[in-house]
Amino acid sequence: MKSQSIALSSIMVLSTAAFADESNVNLPAKDNQDPLFIKKCEEFRQAKADKDIDTLMSFVPKHFKDSEDEKNALLHT
DSSP states (O other), X not given: OHHHHHHHHHHHHHHHHHHHHHHTSSOOOSSTTSHHHHXXXXXXXXXXXXXXXXXXXXXXXXXXXXXXXXXXXXXXX
């Protein structure tokens, strides 16, 4: 039973990470005053200040993620 609980927890964490990865791309905000857009901007700015590359990369479309140039650009803009 304990191993099933651990396995389920692992799956939930992985699926949450995958969902979080895509939630910052193509936001369903109506405009730049939408509360969701403002919240995501604040998250992006905080991640940039903290140099949190994982969070910053969650704002990058999947087809750019393998680019080292994209990672460097996020940290130096």
